[in-house]
Amino acid sequence: MNALTATNRNFRYAARILGLDSKLERSLLIPFREIKVECSIPKDDGSLATFVGFRIQHDNARGPMKGGIRYHPEVDPDEVNALAQLMTWKTAVAAIPYGGAKGGIGCNPRELSMSELERLTRVFTQKIHDLIGIHRDVPAPDMGTNSQTMAWILDEYSKFHGHSPAVVTGKPIDLGGSLGREAATGLGVFFATEALLAEHGKSISNMKFAIQGFGNVGSWAAKFFHEHGGKVVAVSDITGGNAMDLNDLLVHECDVLVPCALGGVLNKENAADVKAKFIIEAANHPTDPEADEILSKKGVVILPDIYANSGGVTVSYFEWVQNIQGFMWEEEKVNHELKRYMMSAFKDIKTMCQTHNCNLRMGAFTLGVNRVAQATLLRGWE
């Protein structure tokens, strides 16, 4: 199922549980603004290459829009739309004062040199600079982008608007980045997993973990599970897994499966074969609604993306706050606050699950959607 269809379906289900007015539902579903730009750059050999860049700004009722920028060959408007919408519910679940956005460029960063990536990032920034901003829309890294990408955006944006470190998060520390942001999504995944397992009378120690994707999120999550006595029995990146086929990892014998790469990897083709008892959605929308149904019938507990991977955007918020305060926090404080936010969101999700007698995905969706709906109603439409 297409990522947008799947995300809309989850939203509509949550809206029905909450009894939202249909006009409000429609207003929350339609993105605030969709930006599509042509990005042409000279390649290192002098030839011309043209890419398409997107920034979808989904909702700003609760604050400036926030979300990563992805460089990947499969980036398309529907996927970016879905990811932007997920950011709106995620920032609300995390109780941080932001809306949601997401961006991306359809390109293969592995096939571009550093100088080509820099030119592409600068051209994209030139095309969107007047639509992003510290109190408008604040990008961050996602798949295929990193702190260097953010440094180029910051530099290009600052040429138009003056030095503006808070316009992006996930920056290098030397440019105003936050201590702890690099590890934050993985650390948040760890805190979230710890909270879920505790609910089931279990702990990280001695549980077997299979991790798909070994980039920023997957590698940090694996490190934290390992350091706390978890057994990481399988990992994979795009080139393969440790002694197994790429897709076999998802159905590998383990207690906890942690997808940390692309969306839609758990679908009706493989869901029945999943052996894990717990799935921690560190990636965005890794589970198709059809797989959701199959897995829940099997009794698999799924911790949804809009909570499980919210550690990244939470520490992005701390970075933005530090930039605005002009004061740098110690890493201990960042991690302590991250744990506090993750625990508090878990408690709020559980309350929604009890109130509405629903699973964790709908607990998180109803929590996020309700907060955004309330903010929208309070602001009004005049």
Ligand SMILES: NC(=O)C1=CN([C@@H]2O[C@H](COP(=O)(O)OP(=O)(O)OC[C@H]3O[C@@H](n4cnc5c(N)ncnc54)[C@H](OP(=O)(O)O)[C@@H]3O)[C@@H](O)[C@H]2O)C=CC1
């Ligand atoms: N970075 C962040 O702060 C946040 C990221 N996320 C989500 O987490 C996920 C991962 O993001 P991030 O770690 O930043 O991205 P990275 O680009 O750092 O890493 C992605 C990883 O996935 C691997 N990969 C790509 N395709 C496949 C595949 N088909 N099978 C197995 N592995 C694959 C890549 O392999 P290779 O290196 O070989 O290309 C790489 O190891 C995404 O869904 C993202 O949206 C969510 C919240 C915050």
Ligand SMILES: O=C(O)CCC(=O)C(=O)O
């Ligand atoms: O750190 C951020 O602002 C956004 C992270 C992100 O893109 C995500 O949570 O999916």
